[in-house]
Amino acid sequence: xxxxxxxxxxSATLREVNEAACWxxxxxxxxxxxxxxELRKHTYAELKTRGLGAQAAQHVIKKVxxxxxxxxxxxxxxxxxxxxxxxxxxAESKPVMFRPEAAQPFxxxxxxxxxxxxxxxxxxxxxxxxxxxFACSPGTFKxxxxxxxxxxxLIQRDGKFYLIAVCDIPEALPNENPAGFIGVDLxxxxxxxxxxxxxxxxxxLNRHRKRQLDLRKKLQAKGTKSAKRLLKKRNRRxxxxxxxxxxxxxxxxxSTAERTGHGVALEDLGGIRDRVRLRKGQRAQLHxxxxxxxxxxxxYKAKRAGVPLVYVDPAYTSQQCSECGHIDRKNRxxxxxxxxxxCGAVMHADDNAxxxxxxxxxxxxxxxxESRVPAAPQVAQTExxxxxxxxxxxxxxxxxxxxx
Numbered sequence: 001x002x003x004x005x006x007x008x009x010x011s012a013t014l015r016e017v018n019e020a021a022c023w024x025x026x027x028x029x030x031x032x033x034x035x036x037x038e039l040r041k042h043t044y045a046e047l048k049t050r051g052l053g054a055q056a057a058q059h060v061i062k063k064v065x066x067x068x069x070x071x072x073x074x075x076x077x078x079x080x081x082x083x084x085x086x087x088x089x090x091a092e093s094k095p096v097m098f099r100p101e102a103a104q105p106f107x108x109x110x111x112x113x114x115x116x117x118x119x120x121x122x123x124x125x126x127x128x129x130x131x132x133x134f135a136c137s138p139g140t141f142k143x144x145x146x147x148x149x150x151x152x153x154l155i156q157r158d159g160k161f162y163l164i165a166v167c168d169i170p171e172a173l174p175n176e177n178p179a180g181f182i183g184v185d186l187x188x189x190x191x192x193x194x195x196x197x198x199x200x201x202x203x204x205l206n207r208h209r210k211r212q213l214d215l216r217k218k219l220q221a222k223g224t225k226s227a228k229r230l231l232k233k234r235n236r237r238x239x240x241x242x243x244x245x246x247x248x249x250x251x252x253x254x255s256t257a258e259r260t261g262h263g264v265a266l267e268d269l270g271g272i273r274d275r276v277r278l279r280k281g282q283r284a285q286l287h288x289x290x291x292x293x294x295x296x297x298x299x300y301k302a303k304r305a306g307v308p309l310v311y312v313d314p315a316y317t318s319q320q321c322s323e324c325g326h327i328d329r330k331n332r333x334x335x336x337x338x339x340x341x342x343c344g345a346v347m348h349a350d351d352n353a354x355x356x357x358x359x360x361x362x363x364x365x366x367x368x369x370e371s372r373v374p375a376a377p378q379v380a381q382t383e384x385x386x387x388x389x390x391x392x393x394x395x396x397x398x399x400x401x402x403x404x
Contacts, residue, residue, distance in 0.1 A: 001133040002161060010132075013124040014156055017060055018098040020047055024064045029095035036065045051125050059105045067096045103153040103164070111152055111163075115145050120163065122154070134163060143167050158235065172306030178263040181310070181365065183357030184253060184298070185317070185350045186267055186291045189335060192249050193350035195358040196256055200249045205242060212238040242290050250297035254305055263308030265361025266295055267317075310368070312360040314353075321345055322355035 002010055024043045028034065031042065040061050047057035071091065074080050080088040110123040121130045136144065147167040155162050183195040191202040215234070219227040257264050269291055302309040318338075320327045326342035333339050338349040 001135055002129075003133075006129050006132050007161070009124045009126040009129060010122075010154070010161055011156060012126065014102070014104055014154065015100045016050070016125050017052065017056060017104045018100050018102050020050055020052060020057075021060050021064055021098045021102075022095075024061055025067070025095040025097065028064055028068060033068050036062060039065060053110070053123055055107060055109050056104075056123065059107070059110075063098075063105065064096070067098075071096060101156040103155040105151045105153050107151050111154075113144075113148070115141075143169070158232075169304065171303055174306045175261065175263070175308055178308050178365070179261040181263045181265040181308075181358045181361035182253065182257050182260075183265045183354040183359070183361060184267070185353040185357060186269065186294065187350060190350050191245070192253065192294065193348075193354050194253060194256070195351075195354040196260075197351075198252060198256065199350065200245075200252075205245050208241055209238055243293065246290060246294040246297050250294060250301050253298060254301040254307055257302070257307045258305045263310065263361060263365060264298060264302055265357045265364070266298060266309065266311050267314040267357060268311040269295075269314065308365060310361050310364045312357055312364050314357070317353045317356040317360070318349060320352075320356050322347075322352045322359070 024039070024047070027043055028039055031039075034042075040058075043061060044057055047060060048054070052060065075088065075092070080091050082088070106122065112121045114120065117131075118135070119131045119133050121128060122132060123129075144165055144167060147169045148165050149168040150166040152166065153164040155164065181195075185193045187193070187202070188206070189202055191200045191205065193199045212234070216231065219231050253264060256262075299309055301307075316327050319329055319331055321331060321338075321340035321343060323345040324340060324343040326340055328341050331338055331340050332349055334349075336349055337346070338352040339346045
């Protein structure tokens with residue numbers, strides 16, 4: 001929460017360090033993206049002449065090198081398409097560029113926290129700024145004060161400044177013997193359905209997304225200054241709403257598992273958007289489905305609470321009967337109804353899938369655990385190993401003596 005004097009200095013600092021990062025990126029691209037130490041030899045002196053401090057210059061170089069490392073990782077993983085594709089060629093044919101308001105890392109030499117005064121002292125290109133106020137929720141402040149560690153990122157978004165602090169929170173002791181697993185079936189109509197009976201309907205979120213999409217279309221078609229101003233004001237509103245919904249759902253699932261001593265079994269849905277073929281009208285709904293974010297929220301909350309988490313193959317979980325195990329495509333009558341052709345069991349389709357996922361989770365957990373068979377004492381093994389080769393040796397000596 002900088003004042004009228006501090007805000008321009010922070011904004012100018014971000015602009016200058018990101019301009020310097022773009023220059024370093026061009027140098028790295030021209031020289032074949034060298035390693036960080038070699039890149040530092042070509043750029044550090046120039047960054048100092050641009051007015052950057054020693055630590056800020058080092059962070060700019062490291063930020064550029066990390067950006068190219070991430071680019072190479074995405075290329076290797078196939079996230080930018082196959083070799084020769086338009087998107088991949090475009091990414092490989094030009095240097096990485098940084099937005100004027102992109103994040104800039106600060107370590108403890110460049111940024112210090114005064115928790116009692118709720119202020120920070122931060123380096124800028126105009127000098128050290130002291131007494132810059134910050135605000136956060138009481139729970140966040142407690143976590144910040146007790147567990148903050150490492151670097152912080154300064155970003156500017158929609159005219160506001162944010163400090164993203166890294167907090168190293170100790171993990172809870174994992175539950176090595178869960179009483180069972182809660183299967184979580186993910187979907188679009190129902191965002192999450194668990195084997196304990198909890199169902200998070202997606203009707204409200206889908207309605208919100210459709211309303212936001214229609215409003216964006218209407219404002220974009222209008223094209224006036226006031227329409228563009230409203231579009232900018234509503235930027236990322238849908239994204240924030242979806243993230244809040246996922247936080248609520250993930251907290252409910254993990255809290256239930258922690259209270260009952262169960263683990264959580266999640267579907268491994270990686271690559272589903274590449275495998276599924278849909279009509280044009282369904283594509284927007286599929287690509288706005290934030291199942292990966294929900295999975296990430298469940299994963300870190302489970303790790304923090306000590307709840308075991310396993311990923312299972314979702315194949316045939318919607319076609320298999322959770323009562324008798326019979327698999328048939330015709331078991332799935334429609335989106336919401338499951339009726340087994342073998343035993344006649346009728347239930348909600350998502351409930352049936354969640355029970356199958358829970359059973360698969362127990363199987364994966366049992367197969368992946370280390371053996372609990374106690375190892376033989378080390379002393380007994382040593383005595384046995386010493387005794388075994390001695391007998392043949394004595395027999396050989398007696399046989400040789402007898403023959404001579």
